[in-house]
Amino acid sequence: MLLYNVTSIIEDASADRWLQWMQDVHIPQVMATGMFVSHRLLKVLDSPNEGVTYCAQYVADSIEDYETYQQQFAPALQAEAAELFANQAVSFRTLMEYVA
Template sequence: MLLYNVTLILEDAAAAEWLKWMQEVHIPEVMATGLFVSNRLLKVLDSPNEGVTYCAQYVLENQDQYNTYQSTYAPALQEKLNEKFKNRFVAYRTLMEFIA
């Protein structure tokens, strides 16, 4: 099992709009790809960064599903995010493997 984690640091003024958009639009679109087993959205409480930090996490069964997501779906979904919240966030993406 793999965990695809997207950490976003948002400007304070964009945080509420982004959160609503994630819950109502983006996460449902990501899950509609059929590649992910589950997802969760977390708010980082002790972030050393300016603004508001969230982590969107998605669980996949294998590397092939991740590769399919990255090649087939991620570019368009990330472009929607970039268009809607242009210059109001920074994102870091990591892929992790469950060990225990």
């Protein structure tokens, strides 16, 4: 199993709107792709960055599911986020493998 982690740093003024959008729109869209079996959204409490930091985590059963997501779904979903929160949020992505 794999963990796809998306860490986002959002300006304070946009944080509430971003969080609502994530919960109501974005995460349901990601899960509707069928490429992930579960998800969670976490708030980073000790971030050294200005603004508010969140981690959206998605669990994939296989590298094939993750790659399908990246090829077929991620570009449009990431473009929507970039458009809605231009100059208000920055994200970086990490793929991890469960070892224990």
